[in-house]
Amino acid sequence: MVWRVFLQFLYLGCISFGGPAAHIGYFRTVFVERKAWLNEQEFAADLALCQFLPGPSSSQLGYAIACRRGGIAAGVAAFIGFTLPSFLLMVALAVWQLELVQGSLQYGVVSGLKLLAVVVVADAVWGMARQSCRSPLTIAVAVFSAVVLSLAMSPLWQISLMVIAASLMAWRGLPTRHSSLMKVDSIFVACMLVFLLLAAVCALFSGSIFAIFYQAGSLVFGGGHVVLPLLEPLLNGDVSNDQFLLGYAAAQAVPGPMFSFAAYLGAVLHPDAPLYYALVATLAVFTPGFVLLTGIRGIWLQLSARPKVIAAIAGVNAVAVGMLAAAWINPVISSAPHDVIALGLAVVGYIAVRSKRVPILLLVVVFSACGAILFSA
Template identity: 45%
Template sequence: MPTPASSADVRNVSAWQVFLIFLRLGLTSFGGPVAHLGYFREEFVARRRWLQESAYADLVALCQFLPGPASSQVGLALGLRQAGWSGALAAWVGFTLPSALVMAALGLGLVAGHGLVPAGVLHGLKVAAVAVVAQAVWGMARSLCRGAARLLLMALACALALLLPGVAGQLGAMLLAALAGLALWGRAGAAQSPAVHDTLAARVRPRTGALLLVVFAALLVLLPLAARAWPQGWLVLADAFYRAGALVFGGGHVVLPLLQAEVVTTGWVAPDDFLAGYGLAQAVPGPLFTFAAFLGAAAGHGAGGWSGAAVCLVAIFVPAFLLVAGALPFWERLRHSARARAALSGVNAAVVGLLLAAFYDPVWTSAIHTLADFALAAVACAALMWARVPPWLVVPLCGVAGWVFLG
């Protein structure tokens, strides 16, 4: 059995290999950002052993702290870690391209948007997400929540996230868990979790990271000024979608109010078209942020089409790249500190709690309504966890079962 990656063998795959791996994930990763983290964990921690469980949890924690699409940021960081800057680009293109092309085509009206995916298939894919997230939560809890203290932190983080939905509950849970971890294990000089052996960042120096963070802030300030000075359609769209990607915490569904304010209230996209595109975004694999390609393609005022889709898609993901690549070298230094590892031990338990909360709402509540739903989820979970059937096979089979039995 291969051993977990170490800092000496981090760069052991090519950018082309990274692209092919993430392309398969982009074609099969249904279920939204929480499910994507489950797919990534199964692929890169359990199967390929690119990094240890604790390092993966540290990376998830960082991306939860940052604004933007957390699952895409995790993918970018994994590609960067394994194959450098070209690996980060390959990971993003592979994971994003399939759903982006579909959503852009729908935005252009090349494919009929309404009723494209049968309701039963869509429901079956939601049930599959229940099994994928359950597998991820169970696996991470076994590794990161050993002992009564960590289990308690996990339960408290889950309760806080459910009682206080949104960014405040998530960030509050992680901050409180960090303080608890520091108080519980900081005096011992090191957390009770294993020492850090594998690295997260590849070829990102602190000076480079700082420059990327400066670029992120500069674009946030300069793009609105440029859009006012030169109100070209593509520049206005780039400004709107960059701000949406830069200022939203939680990613996924949380970005929708910002996008609606930018493109519906301004008349760029009709309300019915916006809602239709959002519904279709639930039926395609990959990141929900590819909804931007649909909106860019459907935008009026002479700024739509394939060029509009490309502008909006790139603009909404650029902040994610700048933030995660800029923060990684500082996060890498921090997580090697003994006291920081104590705090991260608490944060990792809280991350499992946040995933557990997301498993209940919205994953479980949106998919499990009847005994038949529960039975299909149980079968899918057993297939993943005990029969070791790969997710890329379980997910489409659940879609077919949903079409046949739940439609």
């Protein structure tokens, strides 16, 4: 079971271009619609929890899905599989300092894959909207969230909208006649202690690689697009502006989690042992969110079955639809090609995705080839 989970997420780690919004679309298509590892309600509950926690929401969602399938060991296997391709690519970039030249073949391929991300995220927005926006109130919440976050995509607005929507939906939900006491297991206690202990150690050794990236992973809400600029001031100028921008661009071009940018920075900071420090930085930036998710997950599984919490989850996921729609506008659409040919290719791709008959891997190959032919100098 664990090995099969690893291979499935390794495959996704190789083809999941487009950032966190696209990853949610891939996960829903593969694990809810095609493989039926979990149902829509379970997917919605996991997504809602991951939206509230710091760290990489899409990677945490993959971890939560795998934990439902085969426990924590499967979750760890999913994390390794999904992260490994981007980790290796970012370390290679740091070691060889490859240049991504605009107008080159690489640029054309990346442009084609960005266009595929437009298609995948559009499908995710439509699919999630059909499941999460079934009442006038949830539709209104999703539209309002999309408008607000299109104007200001910040963690503060994201969290505020989710809290307001959850409170509103819980207030309007069915009254709870009787709620049994929640069971707090030893995993929750152990994870909270580990989180606090690591935070204390990082405070004592604040200049270390682990402390810098652990702090970033603890403070970031909203996914990879937020962690990238947050890391720059934490590095205190130890990475040159050119090196930082090169890694920033590459993190948005490679498949898998954008948090793998930490691997690039760790390798650049210590070129004497790039693989080791890339691994330290990567583990540090992912650790806070995964420790919290592991600890809270047991309580969340109990809570997510209660009527008031189900109503609150509906509110959070209506905001998530709006967040996904806002991310589709910027940065997904804004960074993709905009000419008539690109529009036609996107329409054909969307029809193929909606048909559920065309494998994602085939679409990756087709869009990469089209990008190399159409968008290269």
